[in-house]
Amino acid sequence: MKSTQKFPRRAAIHLVEELDIETLPPGTHRLRLELGEDGTSAPIRAPVHVIKGHKPGPVVGITAAIHGNEVNGIPTIHRLYRRLKAEELAGTVVAAAPVNVPGFLRNQREYSDGKDLNRLFPGKPDGHESQVYAHAIMQRLVRHFDYLLDLHTASFGRINSLYIRADMTRPKAAELARVISPQIIVHNLGSDGTLRGAAEDLGICSITVEIGNPQRAQGKLVRDSSAGLRDALEHLGMVTSDEERAPPDTIECKRSFWLYTDGGGILEVFPSLRDRIEQGQPVAQLINEWGEVHRTYEAPEAGVVVGMATNPVAQSGSRILHLGVEGRVE
Ligand SMILES: [Zn+2]
Incomplete structure (x- = not known):
């Protein structure tokens, strides 16, 4: 080489x-x-x-x-x-x-x-x-x-x-x-x-x-x-403009929180990053060691998915997803 x-x-x-x-x-x-x-x-x-x-x-x-x-x-x-x-x-x-x-x-x-x-x-x-x-x-x-x-x-x-x-x-x-x-x-x-x-x-x-x-x-x-x-x-006035970017479609969240499992198993998270979730929408499930759905999780309120777990191995208290609640803080 x-x-x-x-x-x-x-x-x-x-x-x-x-x-x-x-x-x-x-x-x-x-x-x-x-x-x-x-x-x-x-x-x-x-x-x-x-x-x-x-x-x-x-x-x-x-x-x-x-x-x-x-x-x-x-x-x-x-x-x-x-x-x-x-x-x-x-x-x-x-x-x-x-x-x-x-x-x-x-x-x-x-x-x-x-x-x-x-x-x-x-x-x-x-x-x-x-x-x-x-x-x-x-x-x-x-x-x-x-x-x-x-x-x-x-x-x-x-x-x-x-x-x-x-x-x-x-x-x-x-x-x-x-x-x-x-x-x-x-x-x-x-x-x-x-x-x-x-x-x-x-x-x-x-x-x-x-x-x-x-x-x-x-x-x-x-x-x-x-x-x-x-x-x-x-x-900040440090450089001059170079290229125009598309107008932002940023979603602002006034607060956010993680959802956690209350049990263990193989975790499946349903939504994708940046998906908007309704209150009560199923967002994840845990599969037990026999392949059965063991627990299901719903969004406690409406929000947007900021981040999420990809590691399927969950214990009690594992992170599921990071939900942002939309709104501007003044
Ligand atoms: Zn870091």
Whole structure:
């Protein structure tokens, strides 16, 4: 087999211990940001791509793969960056992808100690392994942002639409969510321990973008998300308009919740992503070990399917589907 190496691997990559936008000249910068050390005393470094515009403007941070197996955000960022030019940019775009480097290398959601980083923010400088890593992400990277777009996907055994979680009572976050025109927007307060919640506590306008399914690079969702992020930069006055997109048909939800099983078996979920469900409509069934329908589940109220389980192995308390209740929060 013959492979060709188009770009020298070590070209113009700077090793840094903290993002310092002030000292960077306008232009494109490839950084490796140290976030800790591994068991061989080697630094754990996340790739951070900075495009600092020639004109002043806000700092927009984009993070992907805080959950290591949530990959779609990475090609989304790559696609966005190919079309950004420092000469035309007002402000700075900082993209860190993947953020959870140990998890990414293991194809796993969690950090190397098995903990979910996105429940541990803002982290602790003297805590356990994942708390220290979360703290480094906040202090060395995220606190320097004015805006945060945190890219995720569904978890293992589940699938998601292209949807945004944002606190829609915050006007700046709500506008940002709407201009990205995802398939669905769900009003949701950044809960304790999430990167979004910790960033909001620092006054950073933050939203979470959920892009489809884990451990995948899904072409259409990547293209749509990348175009949406570009529209977000345009909305913030950082880039000029390039291409007109079709008018959004985003469904807004004032709240959402998961339905769970109350038993175990083989789970069959009937609707598809983005289907609209009537109240009382059958949405799933559990088959017992003899092949008989064991339990059936109905939608407790009308809504739209935001995400759903695909893993058929259910125990008591397994997720069935994520139902969004339509409506705008003012
Ligand atoms: Zn995630």
